[in-house]
Amino acid sequence: MNVLPRRVLGAYFVAEGTGFAHHWYVKRRAKKAPPPELPPVDEEYGQNFMNLARCQGQGSDPLACARFVRHAFFGAPPEALPREAVHTWLQSHLGAASDDALTALEATLGHFSPTRRGSTSFFVYGQGAVEAWYKPLLLRSFMEAQRFLARRRLKQQGFRETRDPTIPELSYWERCEGETDEPPLLVLHGYGRGLASPLFDGMLPALGRRRVIIADCGWLLVTRVPLRDLATVPTVRQIAEAVAARLERQPVDILAHSFGTAVASALIQKLEVHEVQPTKSAVVRRAVLMDPMCFVPGISKQAQLLRRTPMDLTTELLSETVPGSSGFSMWEVLRNVVNRPDPCVSASLDEETAAAERRKWIIHQTYFFNYFIFRDLVYSWVNNRALFGPDYLDRGLLRELNRQRRLLTIVAETDTMIPASQLRAELASEGSFMWLPTVGHGACQHREDVWLRVQDFLR
Structure with missing residues (x-):
C-alpha cells in the first residue's frame, strides 16, 4: 500500500531536481555569455536623447534630469557617480555626441565625481549580471496548465494560431468574424501570465472586436526557461520587426500592456516613420497603452529590486507615497502577497482608506515582483542584457499620437514600475x-x- 506514494514522491523529487539542474545550467551559461552586440548608435535617437532626459540646457528640469540618471544607474544619486561611468553610459547611446551630453548633464546637475567612491557598484541597464531564483515544479505546472486552458478558450472563441516564420516561439492568434470596416485590433501582452492574463480572459471579450490579432510571446510567461541558451530570447526590436512584417502595412489599432507597450513603441516606429506615401491614411489608427514603460528611459524604482532588498525599497516607497506610514511586518507582507489588493476599488474613497489601499499595493508589488518577476530567469536576462532604450523608447511618435487624440494612456497611481505622476x-x-x-x-x-473607456476610445 505504501509503495505507490513513495514512488510518486520519488518521481516528484527526481523531476524537481532535474528542473533545478536545468535552471542552474542555463543561468550559468548566461552569466558566462558575452554581452550582446549593441546595434550602431541611432542618430535619430541621439537627437532625442537629451529631450528624453529633460536636460536640454537652458530651462532644464533638475529634478527630472536627476531622476533620469538615477533610473539608468538604479537609484545611485548623480553626485555619487564617477564621471567616467556616466561618460561610458552616454557613449553607448550617443557615440561621438556623448561629450556634449555629459557637459549638458553637468550643467544641470553639477559635476560628477572624478573617481569611484568606496566600493559602491553601479549597475547600468544592459550591463548587469543575470540573477534568478528557481521556481518550483508545482508553480511551473500551474502556470503551464493556465496557459493550456487559455489556448483552448481562444480556440473556442474562433481564434486560429499561426507560427511566425522568423521567431520560433512567437505565434499569432487571429479571428475575423464576417465583413467589417474596422481595422484589426493588435494585442501585445506583458510579462507574466501570457495568454492566461485578465487581458484575454476579461477585457478582450468585453471589447467586442470582430477582427483581432494577438501576438503571443511564449517566452514572456513566468517560469519559462529556455532549453539551452538565453541569448536566443528575442529582443524588442526583433519582435517589432516580425509583427510589422506580419501586418503588411494594413491599418491597425493597438492595445498593449506593460512590456507590450515597449514592443508597441518600436512597432509604431516601424509602421509610421518609414511611410513612403505621406498622403496615405495612417497605418496605426489608434493605440491604447496600459501601464506604459516606453516614455521615460529605464523602469522606475521597482526595477531597483535587481540591486536592492525588498524591505529597503518598500520602506522608502511607503515613506514617499503614504506619509506617516509605520513599519510593516513579515506577516503583513505574506498577507498582501497571497491576497492581492482589490484592483477595482472606488475612486471616491476617503483619504484614510485610500492610504491603507496604497500601502497594500506597494507591499504587494514590491515583494510579489521581486520573486515572480525580477528574479525570473528570462526577465532578468531581458532587463540586464537586452533592454536598450534605442530599441523601444518613444521618439516623439507616441506623443504626437497623443496630441492628435489617437492615443489613450492608462496609468495607475501606485505603479512604481514607472514614474506614474510624471507621466500624468x-x-x-x-x-x-x-x-x-x-x-x-x-x-x-x-x-x-477601463474596459468601457478602451471600448469607447477605439470606437
Missing part, C-alpha cells in the same frame, strides 16, 4: 489619459471602467 503631468494635458487612483501595476486589466 506630461500626457494628461495634451491628450486622452485615464488615471487609476490608489491601485498599482496590472490593475487596469481587471477593471470594467
Whole structure:
C-alpha cells in the first residue's frame, strides 16, 4: 500500500531536481555569455536623447534630469557617480555626441565625481549580471496548465494560431468574424501570465472586436526557461520587426500592456516613420497603452529590486507615497502577497482608506515582483542584457499620437514600475489619459471602467 506514494514522491523529487539542474545550467551559461552586440548608435535617437532626459540646457528640469540618471544607474544619486561611468553610459547611446551630453548633464546637475567612491557598484541597464531564483515544479505546472486552458478558450472563441516564420516561439492568434470596416485590433501582452492574463480572459471579450490579432510571446510567461541558451530570447526590436512584417502595412489599432507597450513603441516606429506615401491614411489608427514603460528611459524604482532588498525599497516607497506610514511586518507582507489588493476599488474613497489601499499595493508589488518577476530567469536576462532604450523608447511618435487624440494612456497611481505622476503631468494635458487612483501595476486589466473607456476610445 505504501509503495505507490513513495514512488510518486520519488518521481516528484527526481523531476524537481532535474528542473533545478536545468535552471542552474542555463543561468550559468548566461552569466558566462558575452554581452550582446549593441546595434550602431541611432542618430535619430541621439537627437532625442537629451529631450528624453529633460536636460536640454537652458530651462532644464533638475529634478527630472536627476531622476533620469538615477533610473539608468538604479537609484545611485548623480553626485555619487564617477564621471567616467556616466561618460561610458552616454557613449553607448550617443557615440561621438556623448561629450556634449555629459557637459549638458553637468550643467544641470553639477559635476560628477572624478573617481569611484568606496566600493559602491553601479549597475547600468544592459550591463548587469543575470540573477534568478528557481521556481518550483508545482508553480511551473500551474502556470503551464493556465496557459493550456487559455489556448483552448481562444480556440473556442474562433481564434486560429499561426507560427511566425522568423521567431520560433512567437505565434499569432487571429479571428475575423464576417465583413467589417474596422481595422484589426493588435494585442501585445506583458510579462507574466501570457495568454492566461485578465487581458484575454476579461477585457478582450468585453471589447467586442470582430477582427483581432494577438501576438503571443511564449517566452514572456513566468517560469519559462529556455532549453539551452538565453541569448536566443528575442529582443524588442526583433519582435517589432516580425509583427510589422506580419501586418503588411494594413491599418491597425493597438492595445498593449506593460512590456507590450515597449514592443508597441518600436512597432509604431516601424509602421509610421518609414511611410513612403505621406498622403496615405495612417497605418496605426489608434493605440491604447496600459501601464506604459516606453516614455521615460529605464523602469522606475521597482526595477531597483535587481540591486536592492525588498524591505529597503518598500520602506522608502511607503515613506514617499503614504506619509506617516509605520513599519510593516513579515506577516503583513505574506498577507498582501497571497491576497492581492482589490484592483477595482472606488475612486471616491476617503483619504484614510485610500492610504491603507496604497500601502497594500506597494507591499504587494514590491515583494510579489521581486520573486515572480525580477528574479525570473528570462526577465532578468531581458532587463540586464537586452533592454536598450534605442530599441523601444518613444521618439516623439507616441506623443504626437497623443496630441492628435489617437492615443489613450492608462496609468495607475501606485505603479512604481514607472514614474506614474510624471507621466500624468506630461500626457494628461495634451491628450486622452485615464488615471487609476490608489491601485498599482496590472490593475487596469481587471477593471470594467477601463474596459468601457478602451471600448469607447477605439470606437
